[in-house]
Amino acid sequence: MTTMVTAPERTGTHKSPLTPRKPRNRKSVVLTLVTGIALIYSLIPLVWLLINSTKTQDGLASSFGLWFDDGHFALWDNIRETLTYNDGIFVRWLGNTLFYVIVGAGGATFLAVLAGYGLAKFDFPGKKGVFAIVIGAVAVPGTALAVPTFLMFSKMGLTNTPWAVIIPSLITPFGLYLMWTFTEQAIPTEIIEAARVDGAGEFRIFFRLAVPLLAPGIVTVLLFSMVATWNNYFLPLIMLKDPDWYPLTVGLNAWNAQAQTAGGDVVFNLVITGSMLTILPLLAAFLLLQRYWQSGLAAGSVKE
Incomplete structure (x- = not known):
């Protein structure tokens, strides 16, 4: 009769070689150095200003x-x-810029949210074609459309008016694409179907259910639209002739150009100070809305 002897069970903290190891956090000196250089490169113009x-x-x-x-x-x-x-x-230019941002960027955000929600949650013929057009529009730079837009607005009699700056700002292909993809991740279709079963209309579902869930994405698109409208230079430059309708970008460039004009007043100190005052509202907007747009950019990164 053969007696089987089993080895005593080992106790302790020894782990099998097949046990997955917890990854260790490694500090990359090269990555830290590159990040520091990028930070310095970004801050030097602001410090200089x-x-x-x-x-x-x-x-x-x-x-x-x-x-x-x-x-x-x-x-x-x-x-x-x-x-x-x-x-x-300068105060008039600041008011013009705020007006362009509120109407242009605000309207662009609303249209992007509305269209992105519709494209994400409704099926209709030609949806793939619309997607291809939106992707193609994202790749087209705004400066390439400035001259055709000017010719079209000139025939319509809208040049040298605020609408020549506001109407083109209402179209944001990148914002539409961002809201399209964000809506697909943030709003389950089952919630919308349950609301329809309960008798809710489409507008009520959108404003009472969808908009609160889309808040991080809305803020992200709003910030991008605000920056694009606030820093818009080339379009107002070719559309506007009356200095009373200039935004800050075109107005400060007009002050800067005075130094190259015979008998012009050299006010480089005012140009620099005006540029510093110009960036303060954008910095305040990013800081106040930081927690919203950061969560909006991270949406969809984790799957349940």
Whole structure:
């Protein structure tokens, strides 16, 4: 009779070679270095702008660009002069820019949300063709459409009016594509079908059910549209002739061009200070809406 002897069970923390190991967090020196260089590269223009907005016109020429002028700290004087120069035209340009952003970017966001929701949750003939057109429109730069848009608006008599800037801003192919893909991930079709069974209409489903679920994506598209409208330069440049309708981008360039005009007033300190004031609303918008647009960009990255 053969007796089988079993090896004693091993106790302790020894793990089988087949047991998967928990990945360790590794710090990449190269990645850290590249990220630091990218951060410095991004911050240097902002630092230069903040420092030089504290200098007078003479201080800009007599001091180092990345350090303050030892002679005079003129930030508050520059801000006051920027807001009052040429009968306060900067304030008018700021109001124009806010108007273009509220109507143009706001309208573009609403249309992108509405169209993205419809394309994501409704089936209709030609849907694939619409998708191809949207993808193709994303690849077309806005400057390529500026001249045809100008010729069309000129025949319609809309040039040198605010509508020449607002109407083209209402179309955002990238925002439409972003809301299309975001809606597919954020709103289950079963919820919409259950709401229809309960007797809810399509508009009620959209505004009461879909819009709250789409809030992160809406904020993301709104921020992108705001930046595009706020920084829009080429289209207003060719569409507008009346300085009273200029946005900040075109107006500040007009101030900058005065130095190259015979007898023109050199106001580089006001151009720099005005540029610094121009970026403050965008920085505030990104900081205030940070938690919304970050979650919007991360949507769909985790599957349940």
